[in-house]
Amino acid sequence: MRPSLCExxxxxxxxxxxxTPGHSLxxxxxxxxxRLGWSPADLGWSPGKSGGRPNLSHLxxxxxxxxxxxxxxxxxxxxRRERGGSSAAASLLAIQDPxxxxxxxxxxxxxxxxxxxxxxxxxxxxxxxxxxxxxxRCPVCxxxxxxxxxxxxxxxxxxxxxxxxxxxxxxxxxxRNLGNGYSEGIFNGVKLVVETPEETLFSHRGANVTxxxxxxYEPALASPRPVRIKWWKLSENGVPExxxxxxxxxxxxxxxxxxxxxxxxxxRAREVSLEIRDLRLEDYGRYRCEVIDGLExxxxxxxxxxxxxVFPYQHPQGRYKFNFHEAQQACEEQDAxxxxxxxxxxxxxxxxxxxxxxxxxxxxxxxxxTQARRPCGGLGLAPGVRSYGPRHRRLHRxxxxxxxxxxxxxxxxxxxxxxxxLAEAREACxxxxxxxxxxxxxxxxxxxxxxxxxxxxxxxxxxARYPVAHPRSNCGALEPGVRSFGFPDPHSxxxxxxxxxxx
Numbered sequence: 001m002r003p004s005l006c007e008x009x010x011x012x013x014x015x016x017x018x019x020t021p022g023h024s025l026x027x028x029x030x031x032x033x034x035r036l037g038w039s040p041a042d043l044g045w046s047p048g049k050s051g052g053r054p055n056l057s058h059l060x061x062x063x064x065x066x067x068x069x070x071x072x073x074x075x076x077x078x079x080r081r082e083r084g085g086s087s088a089a090a091s092l093l094a095i096q097d098p099x100x101x102x103x104x105x106x107x108x109x110x111x112x113x114x115x116x117x118x119x120x121x122x123x124x125x126x127x128x129x130x131x132x133x134x135x136x137r138c139p140v141c142x143x144x145x146x147x148x149x150x151x152x153x154x155x156x157x158x159x160x161x162x163x164x165x166x167x168x169x170x171x172x173x174x175x176r177n178l179g180n181g182y183s184e185g186i187f188n189g190v191k192l193v194v195e196t197p198e199e200t201l202f203s204h205r206g207a208n209v210t211x212x213x214x215x216x217y218e219p220a221l222a223s224p225r226p227v228r229i230k231w232w233k234l235s236e237n238g239v240p241e242x243x244x245x246x247x248x249x250x251x252x253x254x255x256x257x258x259x260x261x262x263x264x265x266x267x268r269a270r271e272v273s274l275e276i277r278d279l280r281l282e283d284y285g286r287y288r289c290e291v292i293d294g295l296e297x298x299x300x301x302x303x304x305x306x307x308x309x310v311f312p313y314q315h316p317q318g319r320y321k322f323n324f325h326e327a328q329q330a331c332e333e334q335d336a337x338x339x340x341x342x343x344x345x346x347x348x349x350x351x352x353x354x355x356x357x358x359x360x361x362x363x364x365x366x367x368x369x370t371q372a373r374r375p376c377g378g379l380g381l382a383p384g385v386r387s388y389g390p391r392h393r394r395l396h397r398x399x400x401x402x403x404x405x406x407x408x409x410x411x412x413x414x415x416x417x418x419x420x421x422l423a424e425a426r427e428a429c430x431x432x433x434x435x436x437x438x439x440x441x442x443x444x445x446x447x448x449x450x451x452x453x454x455x456x457x458x459x460x461x462x463x464a465r466y467p468v469a470h471p472r473s474n475c476g477a478l479e480p481g482v483r484s485f486g487f488p489d490p491h492s493x494x495x496x497x498x499x500x501x502x503x
Contacts (some may be wrong), residue, residue, distance in 0.1 A: 001232060008378075009121050011013065011280075020040070020186065021193060022148045030469065038497075042286040049481050051146075059068075062306050065274060067146040074327055074333075076360070083471060085334050092293060097227060107450060108324050108354070110328055110342045111187040128245070130201045133412070139198075142187070145487065150193075150235040178289075181315075187252075189418060190216065190217050190218070191218040191225060191279040191291055192215065192219065192291065192296055192298050193215060193217070193218060193298070193322045194213065194214075194215045194289065194291050194298045195212075195213070195214045195215065195216070195300060196211075196212060196213050196289055196298055196300030196301060196302050197212055197302060200284035200304070200305050201302065201303065201305045201364065202306070202307055203279055203304065203305075203306060203307070204279070204306060204307045204405060204406035204448075205279050205280065205281055205306060205406060205408065206278060206405070206408040207277070207278075207279050208275065208276065208277045209275070209304065210265060210273050210274070210275045210276075211231075211273060211274040211287055211289070211302040211304060212302070213231075213271070213272050213273050213274065213289035213302065214268075214270055214271050214272070214461050215227075215270050215272065215291045215298070216270055216394055221361075224269075225293055225315040226248070226249065226292075226359045227291050227292060228246070228247070228248045228291075228292040229245075229246065229247040229248075229264060229272045229289070229290070229291060230243075230246045230247075230289075230290040230291075230292070230437070231244040231245045231246075231264075231274045231287060231288070231289055231292075232244050232246070232288055233285050233286070233287050233288075234285065234286045234287070234288060234301075236286065236340075237287055237340055237360075237362040238286075240254060242255070242258075244256075244257040244258045244262055245258065245262050245263075245264060245274060245289065247264050247272075252394045257280070258276070258363055261276060261277045261278055262274060262275060262277070263275050266434060266494070272291065274287065274302075276304075279306065281304070281306065281336075281337055281405055282337065282403045283304065284304055284413070285310070285462070286301055286302070286303050286304075287301070287303075287304060288300070288301055288302075288422070290355035291299075291303065293472050295318075301334075303360070304501065306404040306405040306450065307405060307406050308343070308403050308404055308406065308444070308447075309347070309402065309403070309404055309443045309444055309448075310339045310344055310347035310352060310401055310402070310403050311333065311336075311399055311401070311402055311439070311444075311482070312354045312356060312358055312399055312400075313330060313331065313358075313399060313400050313401070313404075314356070314399050315330070315381070315404050316461070316462060316463075316487040319399065320356075320357075320385050320397050320398050320399060321397055321399075322397055322398060322399065323393060323394050323395070323396065324357065324359050324363050324391070324393035324396075325393060327358075327359040327373060327399075327400035329397075330400060330402075331402035331403075331440075332351065333438070333460075333461065334402060334404070334438045334439040334440040334441075334460075335404060335438045335439075335440040335441050335462060336402035336403055336404040336439075337361075337402065337403050338359060338360060338400060338401070338402060339360055339361060339402060339403035340360060340361045340362070340403070341360055341361070341362065341366070341385075343365070343403050344360060344366065344385060344401055345368075345385055347383070348368035348369065348370065348385050351370055352368045352370070353368060353369060353370040353371060354367055355367060355369070355375060356367055356387055356398075357398050357399065358397045358398055358399040358400045358401040359391075359398055359399070359400040359401070360401060361385040361399040361400075362390070363390055363391065363393050364387060364390050364391070365387070365388040365389070365390075365391045365396070365398050366385050366386060366387040367386050368384075368385050368386075369370050369381075369383050369384065369385075370383050371383060371388060385394060392422040392471065402437075402439075402440060403445050404440030404441070404444045404449040405444065406444055406447075407441060407444045407500075408451070408502065408503045409441075409452060409500055409501055409502040409503045410449075410500070410501050411437050411441050411442055411444075411445035411449070411496055411498060411499070411500050411501070412451075412498070412499055412501070413453045413457055413496060413499075414428055414429060414432060414434075414457075414496060414497050414498070415456055415498075416428055416496055416497070417494060419447060419493040419494055420458065420495065420496065420497055421465070421490060421491050421492065421493055422458050422462055422490035422491075423490070425457070425458040425495070425496070425497035426458075426460075426497075428497055428499075429499035429500075431496060432501075433501065434499040434500055434501040435460075435499065435500055436458065436459065436497060436498070436499060436500070437459055437460065437499055438458045438459060438460045439459055439461055439463065439465070439501070441500050442459060442465060442467060442498055443467075443482055445467065446469060446481075446482055448467075451467045451469065451471050452464060452467060452468060452469035453466055453467060453468075454472075454474065455496050456483070456485055456494075456495050456496070457495050457496040457497045457498040458495050458496070458497045458498070459498060460489050461487075462490055463484060463485070463486060463487050464485040464486070464487075464488050464494075464495045465482050465483060465484045465485065465498075466481075466482070466483050467479055467481075467482045467483075468481060468483060
């Protein structure tokens with residue numbers, strides 16, 4: 001029967017398997033002895049086969065004391081495994097009682113009650129050179145029992161303070177937020193002030209953007225001080241916090257999807273702005289710039305928004321067919337993401353009016369109403385963004401509001417001599433060196449490129465739509481927007497096609 005990791009009996013000490021290599025155990029034992037104020041010379045190390053230093057397979061062995069009145073601490077070391085002569089540490093014969101005494105050196109007569117070489121469950125061990133010194137009183141050992149030696153053994157293996165991503169940070173709730181993008185920390189009569197813009201920054205997908213951040217001291221310092229910089233993206237709408245960049249001096253390290261796309265701009269003194277290249281759809285959000293000076297740290301917030309458009313999206317089979325996870329996938333397939341509440345609210349301010357409730361990024365279900373009416377909550381409610389609150393992500397089903405950003409490519413209506421089926425429309429775009437456009441791409445072209453066409457065309461999801469930037473009598477309703485014919489029979493020949501050519 002295989003022995004347990006730690007096993008105690010009345011006749012043998014506690015056996016603990018040591019997974020550390022022999023040299024690590026040797027180093028750990030030496031560190032512990034030095035912490036206790038002893039040197040190898042003081043302890044009478046006997047030379048091993050390797051010369052003037054002991055074998056790497058030292059075992060720390062503590063035998064039981066002979067009576068309570070003789071509470072002494074001593075060590076027995078330098079045993080090795082006989083089988084194969086391996087120098088790797090096989091086990092650690094650990095503490096049975098802190099009141100222990102020294103075993104005699106090899107070749108000397110054993111004292112009464114001394115521990116003899118024995119066969120452990122992990123193999124046969126023979127005594128090696130011993131550590132010899134005069135026993136001493138150890139009242140702390142008597143008081144703490146097993147805990148003190150175990151604690152010393154664990155502490156000797158600790159290399160230093162923990163480092164986060166290779167850098168150590170001390171986050172103290174010191175200082176105060178001054179508003180207007182300023183925050184300050186006070187230490188030794190000097191204030192550390194971090195400056196970031198209060199207004200939201202807007203950009204578009206594929207662009208390069210700089211998130212400004214500067215710091216200074218009040219009063220000003222005569223000589224520069226070494227600081228550490230950390231940028232990270234805050235958790236929002238269920239998305240976890242993301243590390244972006246950390247820097248000390250000229251050393252910088254980036255993380256995750258930001259690797260190779262971000263760098264610290266230090267064009268001016270005490271400037272620590274973050275430059276993001278080739279913006280992606282998921283890069284929008286709030287970023288924090290933290291400056292760490294010794295034990296003090298202060299930070300500022302920068303909000304980045306991508307220019308985009310919010311549009312409602314339904315399942316091909318009709319209204320209220322998506323659970324939350326299916327809604328996320330549906331938006332991604334249309335080159336978009338699920339919209340946040342802030343994005344939906346901004347769209348409502350710009351005139352978005354839609355009676356069907358849809359998922360948002362935080363798994364809540366809401367819908368925007370600009371004109372109160374009976375089918376949309378009744379006449380008694382004021383216009384606004386109506387909310388059903390959070391819903392179950394798997395069980396409940398609604399439509400979804402997607403968010404698509406400005407394009408780098410081109411969406412266009414393919415001039416073709418005749419109408420096409422859905423399959424023919426896909427092939428026609430490929431022959432033209434493009435691909436059939438997605439719903440999010442059509443909305444973005446309408447919003448940011450002013451795409452205006454009265455001809456309905458196939459899109460990648462099997463729907464037929466057309467964009468109207470300048471309303472007129474023969475193009476549907478007298479308001480701009482993207483008109484939809486739903487999801488027609490894919491074999492019908494009533495529509496053209498909208499294609500997308502990336503740049």
